[in-house]
Amino acid sequence: MSRSYLPSKVPEIVTLWKKDLQKVNPKAAESLADPNEYPNLFEDWQIALNVEANVAPKRGIYAPAEEYIIHAERPNETLVEAFKNMRIHQEEVLPDENGDDTHEVSLLQKEL
Incomplete structure (x- = not known):
């Protein structure tokens, strides 16, 4: 949703998502890409x-x-x-x- 309506907030949301997901599945958390680090993955x-x-x-x-x-x-x-x-x-x-x-x-x- 952030990517569609407020893309500038995506890195912040990804950070929060990673932190929360780390508690449940560390591997999945590591797989989340931040557009600031990997802009090529974000069309x-x-x-x-x-x-x-x-x-x-x-x-x-x-x-x-x-x-x-x-x-x-x-x-x-x-x-x-x-x-x-x-x-x-x-x-x-x-x-x-x-x-x-x-x-x-x-x-x-x-x-x-």
């Missing part, structure tokens, strides 16, 4: 962290109820998927000249 890890950082200012700001139908018709995708789809669209329409992902993330923030 789109850096994108998820960037998206979280860029949408954080909008957390807790909700659209008015009369706009529900606009949002209900939007595709049911995660923020990472939305970023990746938007990024592909950006590359087709407006290629980023300097290769900076921050530009795409700020555009995603405006769309969300």
Whole structure:
């Protein structure tokens, strides 16, 4: 759940999980990977962290109820998927000249 909604908290949660699991099954506890140590095991890890950082200012700001139908018709995708789809669209329409992902993330923030 943390990975989907608050990826920056995953290392903290993994540490707590390892500590608790160590009591029951030390081998299983050792097998849990921390994204700070093994980012290659976490697909789109850096994108998820960037998206979280860029949408954080909008957390807790909700659209008015009369706009529900606009949002209900939007595709049911995660923020990472939305970023990746938007990024592909950006590359087709407006290629980023300097290769900076921050530009795409700020555009995603405006769309969300």
